Amino acid sequence: MAPHNLTTQCSQCFLAKKCIPSVIEFSDLPQFTNIVTTNISLKNNDVLFKQGTPASVLYIVKSGAFKTQSSTTSGSEHIAHFFLPGDIIGLESAARGKYQNSATALEDSMVCKVAYRPLVKLRQKFPALSDFAIKVYSSGLASANETQNNIAIQAATSRLATFLIRYHRRSNQFGSHRNDFTLPMSRHDISIHLGLAVETISRSFTAIIQAGCITKEGKNVTIQDMPSLIKLANAPPR
Amino acid sequence: MAPHNLTTQCSQCFLAKKCIPSVIEFSDLPQFTNIVTTNISLKNNDVLFKQGTPASVLYIVKSGAFKTQSSTTSGSEHIAHFFLPGDIIGLESAARGKYQNSATALEDSMVCKVAYRPLVKLRQKFPALSDFAIKVYSSGLASANETQNNIAIQAATSRLATFLIRYHRRSNQFGSHRNDFTLPMSRHDISIHLGLAVETISRSFTAIIQAGCITKEGKNVTIQDMPSLIKLANAPPR
DNA sequence: CGCCACGTTGACACAGGTCAAAACAAGTGG
């Protein structure tokens, strides 16, 4: 998207001020870069890790996008979260030592990889790292909370509208103010994330478009009228 | 429930081996107890904190139960989580500095209170405390994830069955093996937690009872046939 | 006892699920 150089090391990384290096003194940075594997390339649909396998690594999204998906024994699937650059994948699996989701690339992407173990040691040396971690986790919980709220709302159109608003906000999280963005996931992905049928997603899209809130072309969405979109998102449950 | 002495200090607390003291040397414990206010009593319906107010404190449930609830501008309400003894309330609010939910007692309860600020200092002194915190957060995320999965499932009866299974597991988290438990929250609370109507909760209860999975008397539920209950929970979406 | 909040049951309507098919997009091979 943005024309960043994507093969830089941590010190030059465009994400540095939002990522772990932001809380480490420049002189100490090598100790961190030492435990990171940067710039791992993945192709669309590549799997980062599988549900149920031993978890020992965190991934930081540098470019592209990912989804974390879990399936029950009965075969029903759910997508917990979509990950954009700057997001950390694998947080929820640290406690149990097993990935509770599978993580899959939604497009050609790049990630950096940090193992839990050396990170724990580094946290002992740099307490700011622990503070950062806790902040990240806390944000993650807050975000999961919002997602929960959204899914529990009844009206399908409201769910999709809220999803779009939140996604739009996240796509601009680095200070840009674009009113258009790309949804790298399929309609089916959106549908199982929101607990709706694909067809309902399609229909909700047309409803939101006909209300004049957005326009779209394929996976590209442009916000035309944010206030009305917010109104749709907050429409009373049915 | 269990006949624990509920006015003990941390060193004697029946939760000590699951709570923060579990990761601090006995000789260092006073430094922690110093920053904790233990054994705060609350009556049923008492509010611990309100959505939107500045967040600077964590609460640990010692006895009783709580819910965290958020309401949107449009008035629709959702309950994010129910809290049982040993659970920590307020985690998701640390990053933003504001409580994103209101926390309310579901019965007469007791909590211990720890302020973020001194906890940060103590974490610098005792890195194990940071490890513990991250484990707690990670579990919290994992649990939020499961809740999300559950709410995204279509069938109402499956949602309630899953809710009951998870609640039952949590009520036995300290090693007991009872097959009965008490739901301290109202049907209405369950309904907005699961994104369903109260009436649907009622009907789902009767469905689960008629399937022979559970019996109940008011708020007391007894599991009669766990395998069938699990089967109900995993029933294909519609 | 009577009041009020809460829970359950019944009747009905409608949002959204399901099934089917068309439109469209993206490859693939000739």
Place this chain on the structure above:
DNA sequence: CCACTTGTTTTGACCTGTGTCAACGTGGCG
């Protein structure tokens, strides 16, 4: 470059689960 295949998205028609409204217990408390 064009058929052909395969997968995704959209549209249509119909049906069902669950929301809504209403009535009826039931239990706790002044």
